[in-house]
Every structure is written in structure tokens, then in C-alpha cells.
Amino acid sequence: MSDANPLGTLTPLDATACCGDGCCDDAATAEITHAQLDSITAAVQHRYGNLAENAADRAADPSRRGASDAFYTEDQRAAITSEAAGASAGCGNPVGIADARPGETVLDLGSGGGIDCFLAAREVGDDGFVIGIDMTPRMIELSRKNAADLQTGNIVFKLGRIESIPQPDNTVDLVISNCVIALSEDKDRVFSEVLRILKPGGRFVISDMVTDSPLPEEVRASATEWVACVGGAAVMSEYLGLIADTGFTGIEVLSDEPSRPNATDWQSSLKNLTLRAFKPVE
Numbered sequence: 001m002s003d004a005n006p007l008g009t010l011t012p013l014d015a016t017a018c019c020g021d022g023c024c025d026d027a028a029t030a031e032i033t034h035a036q037l038d039s040i041t042a043a044v045q046h047r048y049g050n051l052a053e054n055a056a057d058r059a060a061d062p063s064r065r066g067a068s069d070a071f072y073t074e075d076q077r078a079a080i081t082s083e084a085a086g087a088s089a090g091c092g093n094p095v096g097i098a099d100a101r102p103g104e105t106v107l108d109l110g111s112g113g114g115i116d117c118f119l120a121a122r123e124v125g126d127d128g129f130v131i132g133i134d135m136t137p138r139m140i141e142l143s144r145k146n147a148a149d150l151q152t153g154n155i156v157f158k159l160g161r162i163e164s165i166p167q168p169d170n171t172v173d174l175v176i177s178n179c180v181i182a183l184s185e186d187k188d189r190v191f192s193e194v195l196r197i198l199k200p201g202g203r204f205v206i207s208d209m210v211t212d213s214p215l216p217e218e219v220r221a222s223a224t225e226w227v228a229c230v231g232g233a234a235v236m237s238e239y240l241g242l243i244a245d246t247g248f249t250g251i252e253v254l255s256d257e258p259s260r261p262n263a264t265d266w267q268s269s270l271k272n273l274t275l276r277a278f279k280p281v282e
């Protein structure tokens with residue numbers, strides 16, 4: 001995949017860029033420059049690098065803990081560090097319904113501060129293993145610090161891209177992801193990679209932003225909307241078709257709630273989708 005933005009020059013980020021409800025603040029986006037906007041990769045790394053740096057401040061302020069408060073139970077929040085909660089930027093709770101089992105290997109695409117990895121780690125136990133993949137160096141640093149603070153021994157966080165997952169074929173029982181694939185320009189490659197690394201019969205459970213209908217062109221070309229998981233959100237029927245075309249079976253929509261329930265414009269088309277699918281047993 002190329003780092004060049006296929007949409008041409010991105011319009012600048014504004015201070016309200018956000019992935020998931022209430023996950024952003026001015027400091028996260030204010031100092032972006034045009035030089036940093038030469039690719040979607042750079043814009044995403046910039047935005048989530050700043051989110052990682054602001055995680056502690058966000059955790060201390062209930063008005064800025066949108067995703068962790070919205071999607072996770074009190075018991076789940078009590079099991080993670082406050083910085084993992086502060087960095088949380090998902091649009092669902094895939095681990096809550098993925099039914100990770102003791103001894104399984106779980107891989108999280110776009111692990112951020114590690115929230116879903118830490119929850120999966122306690123489910124798979126000492127005989128299992130969790131791998132978090134993220135392309136933003138500051139997020140990887142934060143997740144490793146969170147793992148050290150939690151003294152979690154069955155997790156590794158790797159710097160890498162979900163379009164080229166640093167993991168051997170047929171080695172993972174469960175792939176999870178939370179509001180990340182919408183940020184990728186190359187979704188069919190991501191799904192191919194998920195199929196490659198899953199063991200036969202393995203499953204993936206993901207939450208992601210999708211839409212009911214195509215987004216306006218200016219929204220798709222806006223860096224602000226792209227880093228908010230909106231500009232790159234696919235039409236849900238096409239997204240499910242892509243997963244089926246990749247070769248997955250048993251595709252099941254587990255929930256598809258409106259992302260912006262009070263919106264009356266194009267934003268009313270946005271949905272928080274959670275789904276499960278399986279790699280065929282062969």
C-alpha cells in the first residue's frame with residue numbers, strides 16, 4: 001500500500017477531530033501542519049500519537065473519557081489502568097461478546113492504549129496469549145507502559161500495520177478490532193490478512209464505523225473526518241460483501257446502532273457495527 005493519499009490533498013484537521021463519542025480534545029489536533037497531512041497514515045499517526053500523550057489528562061476528566069465510559073462495564077474499567085481508559089477510542093466492546101477462552105491466542109488490530117488487549121488477556125489466562133498491533137509509535141509506547149503497570153505477562157504489543165500483519169499464517173484463534181479498519185485505505189487487504197493469520201475455524205469479532213449510504217465527497221476528503229473513523233467508513237452492505245468475498249463464513253451482525261443518534265444530516269447514516277465471522281475449517 002502506498003502512503004500517498006488517493007483522495008488528493010487532505011483538508012486540514014480541525015480541533016474537534018474524534019474517533020468515537022467524545023474522545024478528542026483541542027490538544028490532540030491543534031498543532032497539525034500541512035506538511036504532516038501528506039498522507040492518511042501521517043494524519044492518523046499524528047492524531048493518535050497526540051491522544052496517547054493526553055491519555056492521563058483525559059482519564060482524569062470524566063467529560064473526556066467518552067469511549068471507555070460509553071462501551072465498557074464498571075468491572076472491565078476496574079481491570080485496566082486509567083491511561084488505558086483515557087486512550088480508549090473505540091466504537092464498541094468486541095471483547096465483551098467475543099467469548100475469548102482460556103489458552104487462546106488473540107490478536108487486536110489497532111490496539112491503541114491496549115484496553116481490549118488487557119480485557120482479552122484476563123480471559124485467555126496464563127496459558128493464552130494476546131498480541132496488539134498498532135502503527136503509531138506513541139500508542140505502542142503507552143500500551144507497553146500500561147502492560148508493565150498491570151504486570152501482565154501474556155501480552156505483547158508490536159509496531160505494525162493491519163494491512164501487513166506481523167504474524168505467521170494460521171496461528172490466531174480470535175482476531176478483534178475496535179474502530180480501526182475504517183481508518184484504513186485498503187480494507188480488502190486487511191480482511192485478507194485476517195484470514196491468513198486465523199487458524200482454520202478461527203473467528204474475528206470487530207466493532208467498526210460504517211454507513212447506511214455513501215458519504216458526501218467532501219467528508220471522505222476531510223482529514224478531520226478521516227481520523228475520526230468517519231471519512232473512511234464504508235457502506236455497511238459493501239463492508240459485509242467484502243468480508244464474504246474474502247472467504248469468511250458465518251458472518252453475523254451482532255449490533256448496528258446509530259453512531260450519532262441525534263443527527264439529522266448525513267451523520268445520521270453513521271453506525272457502530274459489531275460483527276462476527278469465521279475462517280472456514282477447510
Ligand SMILES: C[S@@+](CC[C@H](N)C(=O)[O-])C[C@H]1O[C@@H](n2cnc3c(N)ncnc32)[C@H](O)[C@@H]1O
Nearest residue numbers: 019048088089090110112134135136161162178
Ligand atoms: C480509533 S483508535 C482505536 C484504538 C483501540 N482499538 C481502542 O478501542 O481504543 C485507532 C487506532 O488504530 C491505529 N491504526 C489506524 N490505522 C492503522 C493501520 N493501518 N495499521 C495499524 N494501526 C492503525 C491508530 O494508531 C490508533 O491507535
